[in-house]
Amino acid sequence: MLSIGKLSEAAGVKVPTIRYYEQIGLLPEAGRSTGNQRLYGPAARDRLAFIRHARDLGFPLDAIRDLLGLSDRPDQPCAAVDSIAKAQLLAVEGRIARLMALKSELERMITQCAGGSVADCRVIECLGSHAHCTTDHGRDLAEVSE
Amino acid sequence: MLSIGKLSEAAGVKVPTIRYYEQIGLLPEAGRSTGNQRLYGPAARDRLAFIRHARDLGFPLDAIRDLLGLSDRPDQPCAAVDSIAKAQLLAVEGRIARLMALKSELERMITQCAGGSVADCRVIECLGSHAHCTTDHGRDLAEVSE
DNA sequence: ATAACTTCTCTAGCAACTAGAGGTTCAAGA
């Protein structure tokens, strides 16, 4: 049996994060020692590793909750799993596309700046006027978020 | 003079967001009508457009606060502006690199899945074992966030 | 036994907003 600290080390997930996952129901309530401290077996470690890996791949916790539910029913078809993964892939591709547009605009802004005073700084001017923009990166930055 | 609703339309920033910006000190406190409603002039509109554009480019509000401070002192050299913009460019490039790695791992996972039952789903297996991973995307997802 | 370390619960905070409750004010039509 592992203490929460050992589990934390083993899975590469911080201690408060483990407690947080338990709190939101991603991990089942852990058994307790006589002194009320959490104790974990190998199943908990595997489940936590799964969560961690999925988080590393950018899956939101809700999607991970679904994936865990599916992995508990091995006889079901895996189409649902695939669709979650594909949605995640699409999200990632969207973010990349968006960030590439931002990158080129930032580069353009920066290279145009001659390095004088703020009064004729291209960066400030571009941010202020919006007129020199090539892309219409205007809408919903939220989609870039991870 | 513009009401907050008109300003919202003009700048493409939602009404509660404008109030939020005022609350955190990004926008100065607006003048009020006799009935206590906010009224804005052209200066506020320009400032808000600046903020919006910078947000579209992914600058965090703290950086925008700095940029606004700098743009109010046009006689200063613009090196500070440049360095903020360059930091933002670096951040964007980092996120892109990270997301590209995620994308290829997701693609690999998905294409390997033969589409049977969950029991032999590659996606679930890969998430669980971490052994088939090529990349060590393990550390600090936080850097991808926007 | 005592010190140092870990764990416990609980609350609050981060970014950057968004949503809602419950109450005013404003602009336009009858």
Next chain:
DNA sequence: TCTTGAACCTCTAGTTGCTAGAGAAGTTAT
């Protein structure tokens, strides 16, 4: 002029995925 309905006001709380801290209790090593 009155009235309706939209827009405005303040305030609180929620979002995502944690992280930080307080203060108390358990555990481990010497």
